[in-house]
Amino acid sequence: xxxxxxxxxxxxxxxxxxxxxxxxxxxxxxxxxxxxxxxxxxxxxxxxxxxxxxxxxxxxxxxxxxxxxxxxxxxxxxxxxxxxxxxxxxxxxxxxxxxxxxxxxxxxxxxxxxxxxxxxxxxxxxxxxxxxxxxxxxxxxxxxxxxxxxxxxxxxxxxxxxxxxxxxxxxxxxxxxxxxxxxxxxxxxxxxxxxxxxxxxxxxxxxxxxxxxxxxxxxxxxxxxxxxxxxxxxxxxxxxxxxxxxxxxxxxxxxxxxxxxxxxxxxxxxxxxxxxxxxxxxxxxxxxxxxxxxxxxxxxxxxxxxxxxxxxxxxxxxxxxxxxxxxxxxxx
Amino acid sequence: xxxxxxxxxxxxxxxxxxxxxxxxxxxxxxxxxxxxxxxxxxxxxxxxxxxxxxxxxxxxxxxxxxxxxxxxxxxxxxxxxxxxxxxxxxxxxxxxxxxxxxxxxxxxxxxxxxxxxxxxxxxxxxxxxxxxxxxxxxxxxxxxxxxxxxxxxxxxxxxxxxxxxxxxxxxxxxxxxxxxxxxxxxxxxxxxxxxxxxxxxxxxxxxxxxxxxxxxxxxxxxxxxxxxxxxxxxxxxxxxxxxxxxxxxxxxxxxxxxxxxxxxxxxxxxxxxxxxxxxxxxxxxxxxxxxxxxxxxxxxxxxxxxxxxxxxxxxxxxxxxxxxxxxxxxxxxxxxxxxxxxxxxxxxxxxxxxxxxxxxxxxxxxxxxxxxxxxxxxxxxxxxxxxxxxxxxxxxxxx
Numbered sequence: 001x002x003x004x005x006x007x008x009x010x011x012x013x014x015x016x017x018x019x020x021x022x023x024x025x026x027x028x029x030x031x032x033x034x035x036x037x038x039x040x041x042x043x044x045x046x047x048x049x050x051x052x053x054x055x056x057x058x059x060x061x062x063x064x065x066x067x068x069x070x071x072x073x074x075x076x077x078x079x080x081x082x083x084x085x086x087x088x089x090x091x092x093x094x095x096x097x098x099x100x101x102x103x104x105x106x107x108x109x110x111x112x113x114x115x116x117x118x119x120x121x122x123x124x125x126x127x128x129x130x131x132x133x134x135x136x137x138x139x140x141x142x143x144x145x146x147x148x149x150x151x152x153x154x155x156x157x158x159x160x161x162x163x164x165x166x167x168x169x170x171x172x173x174x175x176x177x178x179x180x181x182x183x184x185x186x187x188x189x190x191x192x193x194x195x196x197x198x199x200x201x202x203x204x205x206x207x208x209x210x211x212x213x214x215x216x217x218x219x220x221x222x223x224x225x226x227x228x229x230x231x232x233x234x235x236x237x238x239x240x241x242x243x244x245x246x247x248x249x250x251x252x253x254x255x256x257x258x259x260x261x262x263x264x265x266x267x268x269x270x271x272x273x274x275x276x277x278x279x280x281x282x283x284x285x286x287x288x289x290x291x292x293x294x295x296x297x298x299x300x301x302x303x304x305x306x307x308x309x310x311x312x313x314x315x316x317x318x319x320x321x322x323x324x325x326x327x328x329x330x331x332x
Numbered sequence: 333x334x335x336x337x338x339x340x341x342x343x344x345x346x347x348x349x350x351x352x353x354x355x356x357x358x359x360x361x362x363x364x365x366x367x368x369x370x371x372x373x374x375x376x377x378x379x380x381x382x383x384x385x386x387x388x389x390x391x392x393x394x395x396x397x398x399x400x401x402x403x404x405x406x407x408x409x410x411x412x413x414x415x416x417x418x419x420x421x422x423x424x425x426x427x428x429x430x431x432x433x434x435x436x437x438x439x440x441x442x443x444x445x446x447x448x449x450x451x452x453x454x455x456x457x458x459x460x461x462x463x464x465x466x467x468x469x470x471x472x473x474x475x476x477x478x479x480x481x482x483x484x485x486x487x488x489x490x491x492x493x494x495x496x497x498x499x500x501x502x503x504x505x506x507x508x509x510x511x512x513x514x515x516x517x518x519x520x521x522x523x524x525x526x527x528x529x530x531x532x533x534x535x536x537x538x539x540x541x542x543x544x545x546x547x548x549x550x551x552x553x554x555x556x557x558x559x560x561x562x563x564x565x566x567x568x569x570x571x572x573x574x575x576x577x578x579x580x581x582x583x584x585x586x587x588x589x590x591x592x593x594x595x596x597x598x599x600x601x602x603x604x605x606x607x608x609x610x611x612x613x614x615x616x617x618x619x620x621x622x623x624x625x626x627x628x629x630x631x632x633x634x635x636x637x638x639x640x641x642x643x644x645x646x647x648x649x650x651x652x653x654x655x656x657x658x659x660x661x662x663x664x665x666x667x668x669x670x671x672x673x674x675x676x677x678x679x680x681x682x683x684x685x686x687x688x689x690x691x692x693x694x695x696x697x698x699x700x701x702x703x704x705x706x707x708x709x710x711x712x713x714x715x716x717x718x719x720x721x722x723x724x725x726x727x728x729x730x731x
């Protein structure tokens with residue numbers, strides 16, 4: 001097991017390096033970037049204090065050095081937890097991000113749990129009542145969930161919440177807690193607001209999960225050992241839960257790797273519509289105003305979160321399934 | 333092929349061999365002469381692969397219906413100028429944020445054919461909100477096959493022929509108007525042109541990339557495979573929509589709209605090809621060991637020919653099915669980008685651009701019809717999903 005963990009960690013390193021390169025390229029992509037605009041603006045204003053600022057910025061990003069050195073400079077900063085300077089907020093990126101990354105993690109985690117809790121019984125029912133009315137109905141609902149874009153669903157729900165209840169369901173805490181530090185009251189308030197974005201973000205992932213689990217379980221139920229178990233007189237519930245269900249659970253965990261990017265990606269837009277204090281709205285704002293270091297940091301962190309998520313799911317899978325553990329991670 | 337069943341009594345050319353009792357039939361033996369096929373069986377056995385797939389596809393009724401719905405959408409998109417009652421940019425300053433005008437058939441119990449009632453507008457002086465009431469005295473019969481707004485068909489040929497137009501001096505806002513008094517229905521039709529083609533162009537790019545990179549990676553294996561696999565892993569680590577957003581934010585703001593359109597399709601395709609490449613790779617990996625691939629190799633075919641002519645066609649149907657399933661993602665991607673103002677820009681219209689107006693919940697609460705572009709988005713995405721599902725079931729007709 002330890003060898004496998006080490007192997008996975010070592011494989012992760014080049015991936016993370018490649019991600020940082022891609023992110024850096026994206027930061028450099030816009031032709032008239034925020035930084036040079038900022039500097040020319042500062043220069044236009046002239047005066048001594050400003051030249052110090054310009055020098056500081058040049059120093060910070062190593063602007064007069066060749067591009068690969070700029071990258072190294074930036075990556076070295078990353079390693080030290082220095083994500084660069086946000087021009088829009090005029091503060092270091094790490095300060096802007098603050099608890100936004102944390103809330104993104106909370107929402108993603110809650111959504112994964114939600115997806116499991118909902119997908120599990122529905123898939124179980126669908127697979128055991130194949131082609132019944134219930135199955136068809138649930139399949140259709142699943143398709144609808146897959147097809148409805150999350151942010152549009154959020155929009156529609158906002159509208160109906162407004163029409164029916166006259167309240168706004170946006171935000172993640174009650175207004176009085178907005179700029180308060182974390183407290184028990186705030187925590188409860190977050191929990192009260194959390195379920196709406198979780199349901200909205202979770203719909204498409206849940207639908208996909210149901211379809212995969214249903215297909216897996218149906219494959220498993222056709223295998224001879226299930227027939228044997230039934231023929232030997234095992235009660236139907238036991239013949240279902242004891243082995244086939246366990247076997248078909250593997251993808252549940254393996255899928256976190258696929259689910260996580262989708263969740264983060266979907267939540268970015270939902271967060272914009274529902275004005276959640278997560279990374280999404282800040283990312284979009286940063287992109288709209290070409291505050292590329294801020295945007296790049298978010299992109300980098302989100303990709304990093306995904307890599308960590310995949311790592312966790314792989315380790316869990318290895319822990320559950322000895323076949324993966326002993327083949328040294330050659331599968332997948 | 334049709335083979336005459338053998339008549340045992342009249343074995344024409346049968347000769348006794350030597351003095352023996354054995355009779356040998358000189359005719360070539362054919363199994364179907366012993367067991368004649370019914371015409372249906374024969375049709376089935378001799379059908380081509382694509383015909384078999386079509387038969388199986390037809391059994392999936394929902395997928396079939398989806399196909400027709402999509403066909404209808406694309407036909408409408410092709411002739412949007414003619415179908416739309418207004419031009420996409422026509423502004424009616426007297427009817428800003430007008431609610432949808434339903435079509436009526438009877439006026440005071442009398443049949444007059446399809447018509448709309450006129451609007452009566454009052455301005456709420458406290459909220460400055462325009463309030464429209466249908467004016468039951470003004471009957472505006474619709475005109476059909478008529479001359480209306482001028483347009484340039486496909487931006488090329490001038491014309492003014494429409495399938496349906498409002499009455500002279502009347503209005504026909506089937507789905508209401510937006511903040512500049514432009515007809516929502518017409519704008520949805522025009523917007524469909526961008527929204528529905530973005531997926532097709534994008535999938536063409538991602539298809540090409542997926543087949544080339546996946547094919548090369550699966551065929552050669554080794555370090556090439558390793559590099560491509562790592563690349564796929566890295567791209568997949570980025571959440572798709574934020575990555576799309578970041579890339580499209582990098583499109584220069586000075587570009588003309590048509591360039592932006594192609595830039596966006598390119599971005600959609602560049603990010604999306606990984607799934608397809610993985611599918612191609614795993615298929616090529618297993619198929620390259622088959623005899624026919626080996627035969628081609630022994631005959632001296634180049635890798636490009638083996639991959640392109642021998643391997644890829646044998647799982648083309650699967651590829652088409654999975655490509656169909658990834659079109660909706662692209663349509664949604666474009667919608668999301670434009671919704672946030674990072675995608676297609678005015679004067680181009682797409683469903684996302686239209687939804688951009690519906691971003692604010694206060695606006696939506698007062699003018700709910702601004703949200704209507706959601707409906708075609710969901711219909712099209714659902715239809716593509718069902719179509720892809722049917723295609724996937726039909727992709728392997730021999731199973």
